[in-house]
Amino acid sequence: MKKYLSIVLTIFIAGCYQDTIRPDLLQEYRNKMVVTSILTSGKPANLILTNSLSAIDTNSYRSIQNANIEIETSSVPKQRMANVPGDTNYVSNVIGNAGESLSIKIKHSDFNLSVSSTVAFPVSVGATANLTVDGGLDTSGLPGDLIQIAFNDPSNQSNYYRLKIYYLSQTTGIWIPLAFTKSDPSLTGYNSYILNDASVIFSDELFNGSNKVISTVAPSGIVSSNTGDKYKVEFSHISNDFFEYYRSLQRAQDSKEISFQGGYNNAVVVHSNIKNGLGILATQTSTTTILK
Numbered sequence: 001m002k003k004y005l006s007i008v009l010t011i012f013i014a015g016c017y018q019d020t021i022r023p024d025l026l027q028e029y030r031n032k033m034v035v036t037s038i039l040t041s042g043k044p045a046n047l048i049l050t051n052s053l054s055a056i057d058t059n060s061y062r063s064i065q066n067a068n069i070e071i072e073t074s075s076v077p078k079q080r081m082a083n084v085p086g087d088t089n090y091v092s093n094v095i096g097n098a099g100e101s102l103s104i105k106i107k108h109s110d111f112n113l114s115v116s117s118t119v120a121f122p123v124s125v126g127a128t129a130n131l132t133v134d135g136g137l138d139t140s141g142l143p144g145d146l147i148q149i150a151f152n153d154p155s156n157q158s159n160y161y162r163l164k165i166y167y168l169s170q171t172t173g174i175w176i177p178l179a180f181t182k183s184d185p186s187l188t189g190y191n192s193y194i195l196n197d198a199s200v201i202f203s204d205e206l207f208n209g210s211n212k213v214i215s216t217v218a219p220s221g222i223v224s225s226n227t228g229d230k231y232k233v234e235f236s237h238i239s240n241d242f243f244e245y246y247r248s249l250q251r252a253q254d255s256k257e258i259s260f261q262g263g264y265n266n267a268v269v270v271h272s273n274i275k276n277g278l279g280i281l282a283t284q285t286s287t288t289t290i291l292k
Contacts, residue, residue, distance in 0.1 A: 031051045031052050031053065031111075032051070032052045032111070032115075032276070032277050032278050033049060033050075033051065033052075033064060033108065033111055033115050033274075033276075033277040033278070033279075034049070034050045034051060034052050034274075034277060034278045034279040035047055035048070035049060035106070035115065035117070035274050035277060035279035035280070036048040036049075036050075036279050036280060037279075037280070037281050037282070038242070038280075038282050038283075039096060039102065039119075039121070039281070039283045039284070040236075040283075040284050040285070041097050041098045041100075041121040041122075041283070041284070041286075042097060043095065044091065044092060044093055044094065044095055045071055045091075045092050045094045045095070045096065045102070046081075046089060046090060046091045046092065047069070047081070047089070047281070048063075048088045048089055048090075049063065049064040049069075049088055049090060049106065050062065050063055050064060050088055051064055052278050063087065063088035064088070064108060064110070065083055065086075066083060066108075067083065067090070067106050067107065067108040068080070068106070068107040068108065069081040069090050069104060069105070069106045070104065070105045070106075071092055071094050071102070071104050072094070072102070072103055073095075073096045073097075073100050073101065073102045073103075074100045074101045074102075075097065075100055076094050076095070076096075079092060079093075079094055080092075081094075081104075096121050096283070097121065098121050098122065098123050098124050098285040099120070099121060099122075099123045100120070100121050101119065101120045101121075102118070102120070102121065102283070103116070103117070103118040103119075104116060104117055104281065113276040113277075114276065115274050115275060115276045115277035116274075116276070117273050117274050117275060117281040119239060119241065119273070119281050119282070119283050120239065120283065121239075121284075121285055122159070122237035122239060122284065122285045123237065123285065124237065124287075125151040125152050125153060125154070125237050125285075126151060126152050127150070127151040127237075127287045128149070128150050128151070128289070129147065129148070129149050129150075129233040129235070129289040129291060130147075130148045131145060131146070131147055131230065131231060131291040132145065132146040132148070133145055135217075136215070136217035137217060138218065138219050138220050139181060139217075139219075140219075140220065142220035142221075143220055144217040144219055144220045144221075144222075145218040145222075145230070145231070146217055147165060147215070147216050147217070147218060147231060147291065148213055148214070148215045149163060149213070149214045149215075149235055150211070150212070150213045150214075151211075151212055151235070151237075152211050152212075153204045153207060153208060153209055153211075153212050154209070155208060155209025156208075156209065158203060158204065158205070158240065159203070159204040159208075159237065160201065160202070160203050160204070160237075160238045160239070160240060160242065160243035161201065161202055161204070161235070161236065161237060162199055162200070162201045162234075162235070162236040162238050162242070162284065163199060163200050163201075163202075163214065163233075163234070163235050163236075164177065164180075164197070164198065164199035164200075164233075164234045165177070165178040165180065165216065165231060165232070165234075166178060166231065166232040166233075166234075167218065167222055167223050167230065167231055167232075168223065168226055168230060168231070168232070170223070170225045175232050177197065177198035177199075178198065178218060178222075178231070179198055180194055180198060180199070180200045180216060181217075182194065183215070183216065183217070184215060184216070185206070186206045186207050186214070187200065187202050187214070191203045191205045191206060193246070193247050193250050195246060195250055196250070196253070199234075201238065201242075201243055201246055201247065203243065218231070228292060229292055230291055230292055231290075231291040232289070232290055232291070233288070233289045234286060234288050235286065235287050235288075235289075236284040236285065236286040236287075237285045237286075238283070238284045239282055239283045239284065241271065241273045241280060241281070241282050241283075242280075242282035242283065242284060244271040245270065245271040245272075245273075245280045245282060247271075248268055248269065248270045248271045249270050251268045252268040252270055255268055
């Protein structure tokens with residue numbers, strides 16, 4: 001998490017598509033609060049709170065303790081989040097449900113401005129997953145297990161999704177991420193991205209309002225010895241902020257084009273939805289299915 005925050009903050013300070021950055025501006029830089037929170041509907045809210053650093057600052061990121069964080073949803077009145085002692089985490093019993101809005105407001109004596117954000121949880125899209133043993137051909141042309149995920153994409157609006165598939169290692173008993181191949185025509189081009197954790201995020205730009213089925217084929221024989229659980233499918237309807245954040249973060253990690261001629265060339269600005277601060281407050285409504 002700290003590594004990922006480093007990428008976020010350095011790129012934010014560098015600015016977007018600037019060839020040069022005046023050193024005096026970096027020296028005068030004021031730290032900001034950085035919020036990191038991926039909220040899942042039906043689960044208690046939590047977040048991580050740290051400080052930002054300028055691109056020339058050699059200090060370590062520090063957790064922000066004892067902040068005053070208020071949280072509320074459209075069905076739950078305002079409450080305080082509790083700081084885990086000695087940690088960057090803040091937790092609460094507040095649970096946001098699919099279709100509801102959620103707001104946070106954060107104050108701290110070390111910062112002049114309070115930070116805030118309001119988001120909404122995506123609705124459920126009725127996702128289901130199905131397994132057909134040796135129902136397709138893998139990338140080597142051998143028979144492989146066909147995994148299909150079906151869902152109902154809401155019409156007349158932009159929607160975003162995240163899909164991650166695991167296989168169960170019979171040797172270790174551990175769920176291992178399955179490398180996703182974008183064989184589906186709807187997942188080609190700029191509307192989908194495979195992230196470093198082997199999940200894929202994508203928009204509904206090519207199938208808006210459809211009853212959609214995403215198919216992928218596992219490598220031949222990968223779970224042939226499993227007599228019980230074989231695959232785990234995590235499917236999430238994610239917020240626009242979730243999609244834009246991880247898309248921009250992936251692009252920033254992939255580019256790695258740094259110029260020392262006073263700054264960064266063509267720096268990718270990582271998406272943020274935190275007013276007066278940095279970071280992300282993202283939401284998702286998820287389903288997890290075990291395929292046997």
